[in-house]
Amino acid sequence: MPITVLLVDDEPLVRAGLRAVLEAQPDIEVAGEAADGAAVIPLVRQLRPDVVAMDVRMPLMDGIEATRAVLRTVDDPPKILVVTTFENDEYVYEALRAGADGFLLKRARPAEIVHAVRLVAEGESLLFPAAVRSLAAEYGNSAARTAMERAALTEREAAVLRLMARGLSNSEIAAQLFVGTETVKTHVSAVLAKLGARDRTQAVIAAYESGFVAPA
Amino acid sequence: MPITVLLVDDEPLVRAGLRAVLEAQPDIEVAGEAADGAAVIPLVRQLRPDVVAMDVRMPLMDGIEATRAVLRTVDDPPKILVVTTFENDEYVYEALRAGADGFLLKRARPAEIVHAVRLVAEGESLLFPAAVRSLAAEYGNSAARTAMERAALTEREAAVLRLMARGLSNSEIAAQLFVGTETVKTHVSAVLAKLGARDRTQAVIAAYESGFVAPA
DNA sequence: TGACGGTTCCCCCTCACGGGGGAGACGGTC
DNA sequence: GACCGTCTCCCCCGTGAGGGGGAACCGTCA
Numbered sequence: 427m428p429i430t431v432l433l434v435d436d437e438p439l440v441r442a443g444l445r446a447v448l449e450a451q452p453d454i455e456v457a458g459e460a461a462d463g464a465a466v467i468p469l470v471r472q473l474r475p476d477v478v479a480m481d482v483r484m485p486l487m488d489g490i491e492a493t494r495a496v497l498r499t500v501d502d503p504p505k506i507l508v509v510t511t512f513e514n515d516e517y518v519y520e521a522l523r524a525g526a527d528g529f530l531l532k533r534a535r536p537a538e539i540v541h542a543v544r545l546v547a548e549g550e551s552l553l554f555p556a557a558v559r560s561l562a563a564e565y566g567n568s569a570a571r572t573a574m575e576r577a578a579l580t581e582r583e584a585a586v587l588r589l590m591a592r593g594l595s596n597s598e599i600a601a602q603l604f605v606g607t608e609t610v611k612t613h614v615s616a617v618l619a620k621l622g623a624r625d626r627t628q629a630v631i632a633a634y635e636s637g638f639v640a641p642a
Numbered sequence: 643m644p645i646t647v648l649l650v651d652d653e654p655l656v657r658a659g660l661r662a663v664l665e666a667q668p669d670i671e672v673a674g675e676a677a678d679g680a681a682v683i684p685l686v687r688q689l690r691p692d693v694v695a696m697d698v699r700m701p702l703m704d705g706i707e708a709t710r711a712v713l714r715t716v717d718d719p720p721k722i723l724v725v726t727t728f729e730n731d732e733y734v735y736e737a738l739r740a741g742a743d744g745f746l747l748k749r750a751r752p753a754e755i756v757h758a759v760r761l762v763a764e765g766e767s768l769l770f771p772a773a774v775r776s777l778a779a780e781y782g783n784s785a786a787r788t789a790m791e792r793a794a795l796t797e798r799e800a801a802v803l804r805l806m807a808r809g810l811s812n813s814e815i816a817a818q819l820f821v822g823t824e825t826v827k828t829h830v831s832a833v834l835a836k837l838g839a840r841d842r843t844q845a846v847i848a849a850y851e852s853g854f855v856a857p858a
Numbered sequence: 859t860g861a862c863g864g865t866t867c868c869c870c871c872t873c874a875c876g877g878g879g880g881a882g883a884c885g886g887t888c
Numbered sequence: 889g890a891c892c893g894t895c896t897c898c899c900c901c902g903t904g905a906g907g908g909g910g911a912a913c914c915g916t917c918a
Contacts, residue, residue: 443658840876
């Protein structure tokens with residue numbers, strides 16, 4: 427029998443995208459959709475999906491509260507796959523602490539999305555960002571890796587570095603993280619100091635060389 | 643004949659969503675997709691779409707620059723529909739100033755999305771407030787590679803880019819190549835223009851993503 | 859209670875960066 | 889000869905980046 431999935435996202439476009447990607451698979455079936463966390467519980471009770479693909483950032487009730495609510499009030503709850511746009515979204519960590527089984531980046535390729543759904547359906551839990559990071563680091567060169575490990579970046583600094591490595595300016599990073607540009611500058615300075623980099627270009631190079639971010 | 647649309651968004655999920663929504667209409671046809679602004683111009687020339695649905699926030703070349711580039715370099719250009727998550731996204735206003743014909747919120751309902759495409763295709767421009775979102779780069783993004791291939795850097799420009807990708811400043815590159823810093827600046831500007839990069843950091847990212855330089 | 863690290867934001871300051879021009883020298887091609 | 893691309897260098901100019909301070913809030917932990 428197919429894996430049944432409930433899609434929860436406030437953007438119809440994202441729901442349509444997930445539906446298109448998942449329904450192309452013979453073993454996966456989209457059982458229903460919801461536009462907000464508040465609608466999830468009755469739908470889960472009614473449809474009893476195997477997996478809930480849940481956006482973290484939603485109006486009214488976000489993915490964290492919705493995750494908690496589902497796990498608390500439903501017997502034999504579905505696996506919860508948290509969907510997010512940003513790496514290192516602190517909402518994701520909260521959702522994982524709340525009991526979600528894995529997370530999924532919206533920029534993932536269709537094949538990766540399908541893979542993630544199958545994995546959580548089978549009871550595997552997807553790697554935490556930290557695990558992914560250390561895994562990736564094993565493939566980097568050891569000098570850069572140890573530099574990066576010694577760096578011991580905070581969550582916020584790591585998030586800023588990731589966005590730097592995507593070519594974003596300080597003000598763009600600020601918009602992404604919902605903070606002021608002065609705050610971003612503080613984090614950027616901390617990253618540069620910890621990595622021994624003179625400017626953001628050198629920091630991005632270090633990120634690539636250490637495997638902190640990976641090319642194609 | 644159907645309205646042909648080119649989708650430009652860095653998130654595969656959003657592209658899939660737009661495609662699903664638009665292709666459900668008999669009079670609309672998705673001619674192609676691109677993950678980054680840098681890939682838009684050749685695709686527009688090749689496919690000659692009626693409408694380009696373009697995300698504003700993209701790595702390497704954002705929707706604003708891409709809009710400018712298309713309008714400047716293509717004869718009989720397509721209508722450009724800017725796609726965004728946030729209302730009041732200053733990027734959207736910039737894109738409209740750059741010559742975009744309308745904008746569209748990602749959280750719009752499918753019917754509204756279809757309506758917007760039909761309207762701009764007919765030559766109407768729509769300017770009601772709304773928004774979308776999206777960001778992030780597709781791993782293994784072919785846009786960077788093709789951008790690099792199309793770039794056709796001269797020997798000198800390639801040499802400068804290699805040194806940029808080692809973290810050298812303009813004056814250090816100048817010393818390394820035994821030329822003046824003004825000369826280096828000229829080459830750097832040429833590299834940025836050819837790669838569609840906004841600054842040296844984005845150029846270095848493109849160099850890594852395209853395999854022009856490889857991590858250790 | 860107090861210390862501390864992390865996050866947020868503010869000030870002032872300097873300067874390398876990158877865009878906009880222009881220009882001369884060289885070598886090929888038509 | 890005229891033309892074009894490449895490489896070299898020059899000017900002015902605005903701004904984003906980054907350093908050096910300081911400060912407030914919060915949770916943790918001793």
